[in-house]
Each structure stands twice: as C-alpha cells, then as structure tokens.
Amino acid sequence: MNKPVAIVLAGGVGKRFWPIETDKSLLPFLGRPLIEHTIQSLNHEKIERILVVANEANKKDIGRIKPRSGRITIVVQEKPMGMADALRTAKKEIGGKAILVINGADRVDQSLYHDVLTKSEMGSERVIIPGREHGQHFQGGYLRVRNERVLEIVEKPEAGSEPSTLVNLVVHYFRNADDLLTEIEKVKSETDDVYEHAVSRLLENGGAGLVRYEGPFGFVKYPWDILEMARLFLSSLKEKRVSKKAVIHPKATIEGPVVIGDNVSVLEQAVIKGPAYIGNSSSIGTNCLVLESIIGENTVVGFSSEITRSYIGDGCWLHQNYIGDTILEGENYFGAGAVTANFRFDAGAIASKVASENVNTGRKKLGAIVGRGARVGVNASLMPGIKIGGKALVGPGVTVYRDVPREAKLFERQERPQP
Known part of the structure; x- marks a missing residue:
C-alpha cells in the first residue's frame, strides 16, 4: 500500500474574516501559526510527504515552517477559487498517488490522522471520510450516512434539514487522486462547492468508509471563531x-x-x-x-x-x-x-x-x-x-x-x- 501525500489546503482568502487581516492559517496560537500545529501533528511514518497549497501572500511564511522530518513542498494557488481549484493546482504533484486532504484552518487531534491512515492501510477503501457529532447547527458540510458508509456530503443544509448529526471533517483519504480529479472536471457550478459535489459523485458507487471522531474540533470561518480555537488550544x-x-x-x-x-x-x-x-x-x-x-x-x-x-x-x-x-x-x-x-x-x-x-x-x-x-x-x-x-x-x-x-x-x- 502506497503512503499518501498529505495535502494541506491554505490557498484561500477569508471573505468572511474582516476585520482580521492575518491569513487564517498563519494566526498564532500558543506561539506558533495554526498551520504549523497541523503540520507538526502529521505522522511522518504514515505519509510520503507534505504538500501545502498556499497563496502568494502566505507562501513565504509557510515556507519557513519546519516539519518534524522531511520537508514541505509548496504549490501556489493563483486565485482563491476553492478546494477543487487547489487540487487542480497540485495535479502534477498528486496525480496517480494516494492523498490525504486536510483543511489548513481546521484543528483536530492527531489521533484522527492516525485513525484515518490506519483504516487506509487495510486496503479495502477507495475513499475515507471522518465525521463528528455536532450539537448545534453547523455552518458547513454534513454527512449522509447509511450502515456506516458515507453516501454524500451535503454542504450547508438549513437548520432542521441536516441529513444526519455528523459533520464533515476535512481529513479525506483518496486511494487515487486521479479518481477525484476526474470527478472535479465533470462538476459545473458557479459556487465554491465543486469539491463537495465531486466527492459526492465519487461516492455514488459504494460510498466511503466512515471514521467516527469524538475528539476536539476547531475551525476559523468567521472572526469570532478565533475565540473557540483559542479555547481549544x-x-x-x-x-x-x-x-x-x-x-x-x-x-x-x-x-x-x-x-x-x-x-x-x-x-x-x-x-x-x-x-x-x-x-x-x-x-x-x-x-x-x-x-x-x-x-x-x-x-x-x-x-x-x-x-x-x-x-x-x-x-x-x-x-x-x-x-x-x-x-x-x-x-x-x-x-x-x-x-x-x-x-x-x-x-x-x-x-x-x-x-x-x-x-x-x-x-x-x-x-x-x-x-x-x-x-x-x-x-x-x-x-x-x-x-x-x-x-x-x-x-x-x-x-x-x-x-x-x-x-x-x-x-x-x-x-x-x-x-
């Protein structure tokens, strides 16, 4: 089984983040940028290498981060056009490889990376998606699940119409990045949910393996989310x-x-x-x-x-x-x-x-x-x-x-x- 490339997405621009001007991934917590905590949490024995999709503004700062071992490869997303475009940007680096897609502005316990990668080593899953129970309505993706299989990612459902109580955590494993890239090219959408639609298309034939996660989860979408992230750290x-x-x-x-x-x-x-x-x-x-x-x-x-x-x-x-x-x-x-x-x-x-x-x-x-x-x-x-x-x-x-x-x-x- 080939070790996956860990691809950390940090090329976006916070459209809802005013008045905070610092790049989300570079916000310091406990003296280190948020994305550095993520990179340091990755188990280098289970991944081939770390690839960061950055933007022009943050690429130098991210380039200064030293992982526990090996090095970071950086590719630059020219325009903040969402997760799907970030993966297109990295196509030459990830084509034909197993990948672990991670949101650089999220924070989870390193045990989640371990659990997803351990499940991938069993060799039977083309796609693995983790989910976490979330008490109040979440302004993000939810998982449609049946018999412990993820059938679809439903992006931003209205309160009361959630397909389950499990929210989507972007620590996604794909055994072959080409499968995902192919579906991305088929999706036609004017919004920034191309990635989620592509993943859902990929799940139409058999779904994805589900990893249930009960640990801490932090994200920064709006500026006030910084307070909850600080509490988590x-x-x-x-x-x-x-x-x-x-x-x-x-x-x-x-x-x-x-x-x-x-x-x-x-x-x-x-x-x-x-x-x-x-x-x-x-x-x-x-x-x-x-x-x-x-x-x-x-x-x-x-x-x-x-x-x-x-x-x-x-x-x-x-x-x-x-x-x-x-x-x-x-x-x-x-x-x-x-x-x-x-x-x-x-x-x-x-x-x-x-x-x-x-x-x-x-x-x-x-x-x-x-x-x-x-x-x-x-x-x-x-x-x-x-x-x-x-x-x-x-x-x-x-x-x-x-x-x-x-x-x-x-x-x-x-x-x-x-x-």
Whole structure:
C-alpha cells in the first residue's frame, strides 16, 4: 500500500474574516501559526510527504515552517477559487498517488490522522471520510450516512434539514487522486462547492468508509471563531510552564496550567489563572487579572487591567481596561478606562454583520473584534460583537454601537440602534 501525500489546503482568502487581516492559517496560537500545529501533528511514518497549497501572500511564511522530518513542498494557488481549484493546482504533484486532504484552518487531534491512515492501510477503501457529532447547527458540510458508509456530503443544509448529526471533517483519504480529479472536471457550478459535489459523485458507487471522531474540533470561518480555537488550544495545556528567563514577582499569583515565555515580567499582585498563555517579552502589570486567555509577544497589559477569555495578539498596549471575550489582532492600543461589553442584558445570542447580512454568532458572550493597528481612546465603550477595522481610531469617551471601517476615525458618539 502506497503512503499518501498529505495535502494541506491554505490557498484561500477569508471573505468572511474582516476585520482580521492575518491569513487564517498563519494566526498564532500558543506561539506558533495554526498551520504549523497541523503540520507538526502529521505522522511522518504514515505519509510520503507534505504538500501545502498556499497563496502568494502566505507562501513565504509557510515556507519557513519546519516539519518534524522531511520537508514541505509548496504549490501556489493563483486565485482563491476553492478546494477543487487547489487540487487542480497540485495535479502534477498528486496525480496517480494516494492523498490525504486536510483543511489548513481546521484543528483536530492527531489521533484522527492516525485513525484515518490506519483504516487506509487495510486496503479495502477507495475513499475515507471522518465525521463528528455536532450539537448545534453547523455552518458547513454534513454527512449522509447509511450502515456506516458515507453516501454524500451535503454542504450547508438549513437548520432542521441536516441529513444526519455528523459533520464533515476535512481529513479525506483518496486511494487515487486521479479518481477525484476526474470527478472535479465533470462538476459545473458557479459556487465554491465543486469539491463537495465531486466527492459526492465519487461516492455514488459504494460510498466511503466512515471514521467516527469524538475528539476536539476547531475551525476559523468567521472572526469570532478565533475565540473557540483559542479555547481549544488552551484546553490542551496540562501543567504550569514558566520560562527561567521570566521574572515573576513574589506577590504575583499563577494558578493552573499557565505557560509563560522568555523575558516575561509579572508584577506584584497580578493574578494569572489558567489555562493561559503569555508570549515572549510581554508584561503583566500590577493588580492585573488574566483569565483563560492567550496573550501574544511584546504585549503590555498595564495596571489594573482584566483580560478574560480573550485572544490578544502581538504588540498590544493596555492600561486599566476590561477586555472580555474579545479579539485584538495585534499592535492595538487601548487608553485608560476603555472597555469592551460582552453580554446583552436580554441574555440573547450576539449577532454580527458579515457582508451586509446579520449572522448569529451563536455566542452569548462576545466582546469586540479589533483589526491590526486600531486604537481606542480613553473611556471609550465598545458594545457586544462590534468590529473595528485595522488602523481605525476610536476617540475618547465614544460609545460604539456599529462596526467601524478600516482606517476610519470616530470621535462622536454613535446613535444607539433601535431594538
């Protein structure tokens, strides 16, 4: 049995990801890009090599990633035209070979790769597709299943019309990539679901082997998905690890699984409760509270700030702020007293506008989502689910009820929207 080529798809562009401008696959979690975690999870004893379909913008950064063994081959997808086009781009590299197709912006436990590849080694399956039970409605693909055979991938069914409770996980094995490529060429569609249609056509004769997966699953489709992905990574921390190069004041408190990087300073009366991650050269000031959050490198959490269940990127400066269930992409500045509201008084789910459509985030608690380089003035208040574009400026004392465009300057209080 030939070992498959692991093909990691990272050539897409996040059309629903504003105001976050960082490529999804390059978002850092626990100090490493998301796609690096995926690459490091692959068992090199069971695969021939790793092939990444990248784009022009991310190919250099991905090229710097070092796998546990061997090397990464990169091919560039010229336009973000979906998974099917990504495989067409890689045709010369994968033609006639077994392949394992992986979404570079998803996160699963490495046991899933092992289970799929182990099933492939039995030699009887042309196609293997894993599925996972998902409690709430999932804005992605579902599996139509009968007698433990996958018969079809149904992309984005309406709530209540799902063919099963199993969602499609893109860790797909194909014994011969040519079979899939042939079906891709037969599909005529104006949307980005050509790959799913091609796979379903391939399953018309006998279906695919099903691997049931019960482990953690994270994905980043919308910007608020970063919070759930951060929670997933933090849940993997099992012990306290403090760099010998960090300086921890004797009166600081560190509880639970907390990772503290090199040259970090934690000042007196600061409290860090895990799971939490503090990146290299960051500072946690006096009387600060950090709870279940990721904080990047070179970030200053100044006096008396609280960071709760949030993702804070590199190079941020905070001072006497409440940052709850919030995403700061990086290089963000919050003046003293600026806060993020993260909960509606009616306890309803928080919606966010994406391409002129109100999307239910499914979250009861969601603060602000702030693009790289945006600044927020003293005593400003950001309402739940508000998005601030990169390099935007929110003036002092402003209450923000609606999204702020990239590089916009907002110095007057917005009118409160009518219920």
